[in-house]
Amino acid sequence: MNEATTSAAAPVARLIDEFHKLPGIGPKSAQRLTYHLLRIPPEDALALAQAIIELKERTVLCSVCQNVTEDDPCAICRDDSRDRSMICVIEEPLDILAVERTRAFHGLYHVLHGVISPMDGIGPDDLKVNELLARLRGGAVHEVIMATNPNLEGEATSMYISRLLTPLGVRVTRLARGLPMGSDLEYADDVTLSRALENRQDV
């Protein structure tokens, strides 16, 4: 407990400390949030507490795609209208929302829950890679789309998984790299620009 919290009442100090542990919350924000909660109606505060409890108690990882879900298997994995021959591999659950927003993909997902990061000591065994391999054993999947982020770690993860899957006879593809909408050629890096040239398309 730091100096600022010792003079506050114990329950107040405790909540300030808890908020302070959250990412992006400094000591001042923690105090402000705590005193805000003191002032709001009790039912609003309890609703927040209940939401946190349910978040932890009522969510599980989908046994198929490893996404965070309330029911196992998750809604996407249960949906019969989706193409079961394609799996889109992503880093974090939030990336599903990004891909779904495009309405351009109708297959299934697989969440790795991280990315290979050799310098931080995160290897393939710390990710949901074996679960992905298990899904492919059925032989129903024809294509795996690697949709990890286009940075060094994402590329490493995608190359590693591709090395594992290619012997299984599954087609492994990677999201194309190119120039983002609304960007400026002048500021494009060499890697992106050379990939954009390689994969150019007829207008």
Add this chain to the structure above:
Amino acid sequence: MSPLRIPRRRSCYDPRMPERPRVYKSPALVLRQRKLGDADKILTLYTASEGKIDVVAKGVRKTKSRLAGHVEPLTQATFLLAKGKSLDIVTQVETIESFQGVRDDLDRLSRGLYCAELLDRFTEPHEPSFPLYRLLLDTLRRVARGSDVDTPVRFYEMALLHALGYRPELDVCVACRRALEPLTNYWSAAAGGAVCRQCRMGADAARSLSVNGLKLLRLLLHGRFDDVARVSIAPPLADELERAMREYVRWVLERDVRSAGFIDTVRQRRPARARAPQAPT
């Protein structure tokens, strides 16, 4: 004609502040990144002029960032940095060399990351050393192009240790100081180099060091890279060298090098590709 004298402008804020440039420019190698807040990253750079420094790259996790593509680990780029309160801030950056060969191949990438991690672990911030900058640069080029990806790494480890004052003893036995005979000797990271057969009797946990192993370690230490690259190193010998150097590096650093594990993982996966049966279609 007398030169035109322009009076030096006095700082109008605080005359006691030492005058230093608010922005400076340096080529640098990006060693690693870590996330900061929502959209920013902290980069660990090895700059040619300032040595190792941490800097903030703002907004690089947004798709439209102008910096993002230039600040990936294992990139050599010219950075324009602005002095910040604690960390300096990247204002402009342009790639000089992106080592595409390293990025596109898992084996090369694992070696490249290992080399970057070693420089990060072995150096302290703000201790510039152009030779070390040059060494990593040359090594990344060798790893990107060569057919053998491990020899450049061995050469790099030895050169790095030598430059930082941790040169292992390879001419005489570290215990009895007698010249090493051309027989199987022993290697002790803790003792700081090779140990002869007699001295090994009393000591513990020293691994054996073959005659060729010792010769190659000497070549790594005294030779130029081209000399080492000309030697064809059989896999068992390459293994022996790797184990000896890793053990030594680990002893000096007093910790594991995390990327070393990734090299092993990648290597294990390699023969699997050839052996794995085709899945039924």
